[in-house]
Amino acid sequence: MDSHLAEGGRSSDFECTINPDEPPDLIVNWKQGKPWGVEVTRAYQQVQQIGNKGISSSEEVSAYLRKFGGELRELTKQIRRRDCSLYLEIPGPFNSWKRSVPTKQWKEETQGRILRHISSGESSILRFPGGNLRPGAPGRRWFFMIGGPATELTSTITAMLSRSLTDKARRLEHWKERFEQCWLLILNCYPLADDSVEIESILRQIAPSDARLAGFDGVLWSGFPDRTLLRISLS
Structure with a gap:
């Protein structure tokens, strides 16, 4: 079943189709048996939100920082006399530099520091909470990079899987019909979560907790990057 779901959802035993009246997202119709419902979600590393105590996916925070980096590039275009490399870091449990700093305050203070440093023509490295600016040779080029948060792998994967499970569990009561079995298909988007034995162990620990x-x-x-499906029973 697993390989066929990954390759298009058809075999001699079942057919997997997109549910037009979701939830759930998919319906697996068995030729010998009753249909299954399958929810689908992507799993991202969970990181501290910028400026408050909430949690977001690393994708959301990266998008915020990319936008800020683009704004700084435009704001400094007319005052740059040196090539500049800007590095911004995604906050995490081991680099909690922004947990008590409001988003607007951090952004305004960081922007002010960078503008003053570039305007002065300084060649020294500017370090600030959440990153650094490295002026280079005379020129106007702009380089920008985002770094991931420092992390402890097992706790990071546990938080990621717990978020995926609980988010989709809330939808179960809204399913439009009953199914023989209910499954969750998780598409991993965190490259470091690559040990299937560890994934199965963590899921079995999380499931009884809620x-x-x-x-x-x-x-x-x-x-x-291997999308071959691993079936993990939680019942």
């Missing part, structure tokens, strides 16, 4: 998760019979894990 009564809502009892609604899932199991998880279909789609790794990165």
